[in-house]
Amino acid sequence: MVREIIHLQVGQCGNQIGNVFWESICKDHQLSESGSLISDPETSKNKLRLQTEKMSVYFAESSDNKYVPRAIMLDTDPGPLEVVKAGRIGKMFNPDNYVAGASSVLGGYGRSYLTESSQIIEEYTEVLQKELEVKSQKKKKRVKTEKKRKGGEVQLCDSPQGFQVMHSLGGSTGSGLGTLLLEHLRNNYPTLVTSSFSVLPSQLIVETYHAILGLSQLIDHSHATFTIDNASLFNICKRTLKSSNPTYKDLNWITSLAMNGVTSSFRRVQNNNTKEEISLSQKKKKKKINYFYIVIAGDYRIPCKLNDDLHKMRLNLIPFPRLHFLLMSHYPFFKVDESKKVDTSVSTMTDYLWSSVSSLANIVPGDGKYLSDSFVIRGENVSMNIWDVFNMSSHMAEDFVNFIPNLIKITVIPLAPTYTPLNGTLLCNTTCIKNTFAALSSTFSQLFQRKTMLHRFTREGIDELQFSESHANVQSLISEYQDKQDVVVDLENELDAVDEENSIEQNNESDFYE
Known part of the structure; x- marks a missing residue:
């Protein structure tokens, strides 16, 4: 049985990286820009099976034998979504799965998380319901089953396994809307796995605030988070690609290679001879x-x-x-x-x-x-x-x-x-990921103590208590990582104790039979 994954890309960073990711796996599965399977007479039947057997995890096959990505694109600003539409594979995506606000939130986490995001979540839910209606019209026999479920894109799945959200913690939309979306998915689909590919920001003032608020939400609402650090991406470009002046195109390409590798075990048949x-x-x-x-x-x-x-x-x-x-x-x-x-x-x-x-x-x-x-x-x-x-x-x-x-x-x-x-x-x-979080925590503490630029958040509805609670949640996570690192189990004594217990049990059994 195919276990489908629904991909959601949020904000400018999320949509840019997400678009390159889809280009990468389309090429991986020999799909054209229109979603058609590229036929190659030299491809063996077995290789063709390996390429297509698990494609349904990330792609839905349409009635005209074209593959449509199981993707939903969201942003508070319609601009980045227009770029995706005009891109090389823009026509592959379902045009109804673009969800955008009226304008950019201009760096405001409060507007993104409390105001704009709420409106987008409502529209996002409507898009899912429209998908449900389309699916019901195509397969009337399954109408009753589908109406019991929530979310149209999920209805295109026979047995969905979860979601993956591509976003940045530095931007207001990625951190605000992205984490609110994870919370929405976690609450509405508690049996499915919510995962994220989350880009950690450089330690600028506003980005640090966004990162702490968003990181706290990830702790509570994500089952698995694949962390990506901007600083590391730049280092890879300079050291490995020998690029003295890396561009976002370079960073997105590097990230897409890793995402392709991570998801390949979901999309491919694996070996199992031994x-x-x-x-x-x-x-x-x-x-x-x-x-x-x-x-x-x-x-x-x-x-x-x-x-x-x-x-x-x-x-x-x-x-x-x-x-x-x-x-x-x-x-x-x-x-x-x-x-x-x-x-x-x-x-x-x-x-x-x-x-x-x-x-x-x-x-x-x-x-x-x-x-x-x-x-x-x-x-x-x-x-x-x-x-x-x-x-x-x-x-x-x-x-x-x-x-x-x-x-x-x-x-x-x-x-x-x-x-x-x-x-x-x-x-x-x-x-060792605790050190990354500790660096963010330290920068946040210095800024928050002086209330540097805090007014930009409080005037949009984010009070100081929410900052304090989010920071405490991150600090608690750091302590938990440190606790696990410090634990050392004395296996020798434990094994001796097990041997002693087994010896006592054997003696008791001998006494019983005597």
């Missing part, structure tokens, strides 16, 4: 075992169930509900016109993925502990080289917490990416 759990460190002589495992998935003939939807990804990567902020690393990065020059191997790729050079978050891995990790590796005939990942990761046991089993998972997708013969994406749940 599934192994390999202990990297077992000190049996000392009765001390570090539960540090790799789960590998091999041959594509049988679909693998590892991280193939949002629910399973959430289960595998997020052991604590509030600690759901995931870091993305991707390799290789390249300019659009230089993709053919890229040549890499699994071992080189793994080395880069573990380093901060390829991370979309501005962090130092050694400043925290890993709670869980998931590799997504794409390429033909790479299963034989998977042990390179094992070898590169085996020396990192000390960088992981020792109280959570099955910390590393590897997914192999046997279809090569469009741009390169091999790529990899690493998703990390690590406590």
Whole structure:
């Protein structure tokens, strides 16, 4: 059964990155600008199956055999949406799924969250209801079932798994409307996963206020958040792409490559010839075992169930509900016109993925502990080289917490990416993200104590108490990450205790039979 994901892109940043993301996965699935499947006589039946079998996760097939993105575009300003419409793939989107306000909110979080956003949410709901009516007219047999549900775009799904929201925490629309939208989705569809790709801002005054208010909402209303840091994107452009003056087009391209990698396990059939759990460190002589495992998935003939939807990804990567902020690393990065020059191997790729050079978050891995990790590796005939990942990761046991089993998972997708013969994406749940939040918290404290530019928010209905509560929520999150980082379980004593209990039980059983 196909488990559909509905994509929502909010604000100028969200719509710009979202548009590049859709261009990327359209090329990945061999779709033309009009949404038609590009036929290639040299494509084997098996490769065609791999390209199309799970397309329905992100695309709905229309009556004229064209694929329509499951996307809704929102903004308080109609300008960015007009840019999307006029873009290369603008005609692919459902024209009814553009929802815009009357004008820009001009940097006002209060207007975006309290005034403009409320009106847009109402219009957004009407759009969903219109979708419901269209669906009901097309398939009258399902009218009764559909009327029990809410939201027209959801009605185009047989079994929706969740939502992904693309937005920025720095802009007023991305932080205000974006997080209000997550709250709306969480309340109206409690059984579905709400996820977000959230861009963290530079530490400007207004952006810092937006980030703290928006981050608090993400803590409460998002099940999984993929964090992206502007500073890290600039570093990748300068170091890897050798661009002395990066443009937003460059930043959006880099982000889309990582998003493509993250979502490929949802959109692609995975390998499953072998599934192994390999202990990297077992000190049996000392009765001390570090539960540090790799789960590998091999041959594509049988679909693998590892991280193939949002629910399973959430289960595998997020052991604590509030600690759901995931870091993305991707390799290789390249300019659009230089993709053919890229040549890499699994071992080189793994080395880069573990380093901060390829991370979309501005962090130092050694400043925290890993709670869980998931590799997504794409390429033909790479299963034989998977042990390179094992070898590169085996020396990192000390960088992981020792109280959570099955910390590393590897997914192999046997279809090569469009741009390169091999790529990899690493998703990390690590406590070092607390340092990013702590930096925002520190800047906010300095500004809020002096009430710098606070009047711009209070005059729009955001009172000081809301700032204080949001900041307290972020500080609590930082403390929770630190607590998990500091925990060290004495496995040797615990195993001794288990052995002692087993011995007592065996003696009791012996006494009983005697």
